[in-house]
Amino acid sequence: MYGAVVSTERVTPSIVRVVLGGEGLAEFAMPAATDAYVNLAIAPPGAPYDAVFDPRQVREEQPREWWPARRRYTVRAWDPASRQLTLDFVVHGDEGVAGPWAARAVAGDVLVFEGPGSGYAPDPDADWHLFVGDESALPAIAASLEGVRPGRPVVVRLVCDDAAHEIPLSTPGQLDLRWLHRRGAADPGRLLLDAVAALALPAGRPDAFVHGEADEIRGLRRHLLLDRGLERSAMSCSPYWRRTMTDEAWRQVKADFVASMDADLG
Structure with a gap:
């Protein structure tokens, strides 16, 4: 499957929004989830195949240096209605692959992907919701907030560089939102953990979505499960990236890191 770039927008200094459309989305069907995802396949510059390609075929026929x-x-x-797909990309200069692609994208560029898949949607029977994360989790959190049942308490703690990186968020629920700023913080890596530890949690059964930087998420998971007594079944929790590691290096160790988080629980 693929989409052609319809428009791009610099939403914040570090987020580029790309809208895709065209005939390559004719078979796209959104699952019943707010954290739906697509698996992008971004060809290296100068790749010896067409802009629209089959990722599996490329891996079978091309040497590794040309794999997307x-x-x-x-x-x-x-x-x-318009059959347009919107994706938000975190961009840190020329770091990584997808961010630089989004920063350079212009109308007509093609993005190949597989999916969509799905993982999470707000539990309609939960008494209240907790969303915690950083820029990498912001698209999923923003989409999920829109799917909360009206009137349900929704506690959101988000970390970003400074006020220029905040975006408007809305929900039918009762929103308790606080942005935390890395810039000027004594220990930016503890901002989310300290903010969640200071919360007086609402009564009743929770539904938690906790995603972001690996070491921060590890501490939050331990705190919520051990110190706050949340059930694992009530939490969607995943480390999306790890500070000081490239995307490729993180992908190679992520499975072991996730497995090791269970050791924190004794």
Whole structure:
């Protein structure tokens, strides 16, 4: 499957929004999830194959140096009427693969992907919701907030560089939102953990979505499960990336890191 770039927008200094459309999305069907995702296949510069390609065929026929980079991105929005797909990319200069692609994208560029798949949607029977994360989790959190049942308490703690990196968020629920800024913080890596530890959690059964930087998520998971007594079944929790590691290096160790988080629980 593929989409052609319809438009791009610099939403914040570090987020580029790309809207895709065209005949390559004719078979796209959104799952019943707010954290739906697509698996991008981004060809290296100068790749000896067409802009629209089959990732599996490329891996079978081309040497490794021409294989497309694979990245998973949350669907920020899908408009079934216009058949347009919106993806938000975190961009840190020339670092990584997908971010630089989004920063350079212009109308007509093609993005190949597989999916969509799905992982999470707000539990309609939960008494309250907790969303915690950083820029990498922001598309999923923003989409999920829109799917909360009206009137349900929704606690959101998000970390970003500074106020220029904040975006408007809305929900039918009762929103308790606080942005935390790395810039000027004594220990930016503890901002989310300290903010969640300071919360007086609402009563009743929770539904938690906790995603972002690996070491931060590890500490949050331990705190919520051991110190706050949340059930694992009530939490969607995943480390999306790890500070000081490239995307490729993180992909190679992520499975072991996730497995090791269980050792924290004794």
